[in-house]
Amino acid sequence: MAEMASFALWLTVMLFVYAAAAFTLGAPANRRLVTSGQNALWGAALMTTFSSGVLLNRLIALDFSFAYVASHTSTHLPLLYRISAFWAGQEGSLLLWLWLLAVMAAVAIYTKPERMRELMPYAGAVLALTGAFFAVIVALVANPFDQLASRPFEGAGLNLLLQNPGMVVHPPLLFIGYVGLAIPFAFGMASLWRRRSDDAWLKASRPWLIFSWLALTVGIVYGAKWAYVELGWGGYWGWDPVENASLMPWLVATAFIHSSIVQKRLGMFKIWNVVLIATAFGLTLFGTYLTRSGVLNSVHAFGDRALGNYILAMIITATLAVGYLILSRWSVLRSQHRIQRLWSKETGLLTANLLFVTATAAVFIGTMLPLLSEWVGATRMTAGPPFFNRVFVPFALGIVLLAGIGPALRWRTSSGRHMRTRLMIPAVGALLIVGVLIVLGMRRHMALLAVAIASFTGLGALYEMGAGVRRRVKGGSSSLVGAFGSMLVRQNRRYGAYFVHLALAIMVIGFTGSSMFALEQDTVMHAGDTVGLGSYEVTFSGLKEARTDGVEAVVYTDLDVKKNGTGIGPLRPETVFTANSEEPASEVAILGSLAEDLYVVLSGWSGRDTAMFKMIINPMVSWIWIGMYLMVAGTLVAVGMRYIPVTARDRDRSHPAVLAQLSEGGTKE
């Protein structure tokens, strides 16, 4: 079995190399060669599926003769976590990367839209080359099928912290996001290769781009949620190198989503767009390098220098190739148009892009600081949350502000009066909200600024949606709900974007509240004690113990919690002991509401009647998770509506907005 699975990996390498060659030599004329390349991609997908299946099977069967299985599972591990052990370690997670890449590449090349017909082989070659690199790494350096000399009786087990649904979902989502960016990248490189200057590659790769972006977004936020709920330090983001490695591609991908709008609309920013998508994908590769090479000390990182060198080699090769392509095609990409007006939509999008990219650069420099400072010969330095917050937050707020101004800007024309009309209400609303907060006693400038900007953008999105619905109702459509529904379908991209920006505003308010106004307290309590924190009163009545199926022991307590005098139910923080791990794990107890979370950790005890607790009040944390759900909904609205039929009969052709769109060529924003 192990030999077959390893052999399948080497076969994958050969299939990818063959595919790359067949695509390159066969395009554009030799149909048969190109098709055989396509088949080779399917073959690679098949082989990696087989290998992955073998690993999954051995994990579920708890076959400890495999080093990987023995390192990450143990006898009583539930089925769900035997599956998630697949990506718990170096070798398995790289195999997951490879499998996703192989499958996505095969599907992307197979489902070629008509407009990409010419470019498909070249995109296929790029994907095949990337796949070949990864397959070599897995087969040679990080093989999950290494066997042990003698089969141990028990495995090392999966750490308790990883045994929860969050860790089942978070890594695969991130990987889907990372690998998914390879498709737009490949399409972009193909377009460059063929010296094309149109936007076919943008249109063709958009579904993949949005899909990856969505996976990345949910992966990142869900990872933060998992950290918050499981790790017990009360926070959700530590600016750790591995966290940053996921944030940087996300920032660049978001920038790319926005600047590609300008290229599709006005044919501008062509060079910028190819550089951006190459950077986005490059950052995912770089992130892979950071987390696996041990080059940076992080609480998350692996530490395998040899593996790191392979990945670095891949990144350097790719950078050189991409650099060559861009520089040699420079003249083809020069746009016909120039920015005409400062207060136009294209300038707004350019500014937003600039903010995204400089923020990414700041995060990059902060993350790489230990290495960079050594290279320039200074004392090795490191940057922590204070650095990142200082540098990142202002630019992030600038981006949020632009998201609020954006809808009021128009293409190619100055928008002064237009802006005033459309932004007046959101601006006034934001000022009112801030005014209320000041009256209620809030004085921290940064918080007030953040709330002002977030409210402005959120209210702006709501206002635009409301105005659109109102116009439709006036134009004779059905009820409010019906009008809203039809706007969602007819103007799905615009409304989806409004939802996403509204979600962003909501999340920013969540970030502000939880990062600036948290209250924390470590206390020792004896049975019968009551401790106050904020508007809560927490009473401790002694520790209890429970045992489950002979494998676990749980020490817990039911804390009585009162808020403003009213009892709001028991809170149960726990400490869990398992036979498999030497160290106990804490189960955090959270009493969450829209306004704040009461967060309690049982940090220790001496005897049944004395225990130590860490208690935190985190204002508005749930806004972050709510924002995430809304962001997902908005994205689905933006891309999913093509599956709802809109007949010509329904189109309101007399509506001025529709007429304007039709006369401009019908490209929606």
Add this chain to the structure above:
Amino acid sequence: MKTRVRVGFAVAIILTAMGFLMASSLQSSSTYYFTVAEVHGQAKQLTGRHLRVAGEVQVGSIDYNPEAFHLDFSITDGQRSIPVAYKGVRPNNFTDQAPVIVEGKLEKGGLFRVDRLLVQCPSKYETELPDVSPQQSRTGEI
């Protein structure tokens, strides 16, 4: 063209702002990062400075007083070690030999008083297998 100049101006402003922000943040918010050996070697100069050190928890050095929220241990690189005092809750996976990163000030007597303690994320830390060690397995015969 006037507009291009204005756009160029705006771009320059953004980049300069970021540059300033980064430079000042580097000055005020970055921390020197040393190995255990380096701290030993430069103990005199580093006393009183805010540092970050990475290493392992020395076997047998953990002394935790839960009621006082006081954690004492030694951080080591295998050869040399530094005594550490941390005020706070002992993290879950904090055990002997756990890879840790600590941040704080080196005091006159050589004690490293830390305000930040990070323990390496568990899944990426390969543990010893109960019966067979990995090195042995890869070269051993069936």
